[in-house]
Amino acid sequence: MERSTRQRQAIREVMAELDRPLSPAEVLEAARRKVPSLGIATVYRTLKGLVEEGSAVTVELPGQAPRYELSGKKHHHHFHCTRCGKVFELEGCPGDFSFMLPNGFQADRHEIVLYGRCTECSL
DSSP: OOOOOHHHHHHHHHHHHHOSOBOHHHHHHHHTTTOTTOOHHHHHHHHHHHHHHTSEEEEOOTTSOOEEEESOOOSOEEEEETTTOOEEEEOSOOOOOGGGSOTTOOOOOOOOEEEEOOHHHHO
16 A cells, blocks of 8 residues: 555545546646646556555546546446546446347446537537
């Protein structure tokens, strides 16, 4: 287990406060408001550590670099703003997709990503 530092605490706080999947650059920008000397290498190292210990999970979107969110959330999907690039969580799930599978196939998981403009970019 990694030791607790101001930088690590700031990164955890930012992830909890913003409560959406964040890129390392977004984490860095927000966490620098708390720890101005924070560097991108520390962000990457901390995110890797949080994932390894199970405190955070990687969010993979097609054609995008990984983003990170805190773990322990219910199954959910994501909305990707095509204008600002931010990713947001969507609560819930439309249900079972097994009816779409060919005979004999078995799905282990699924991911749905909706694309469009967030409220800030829709104005």
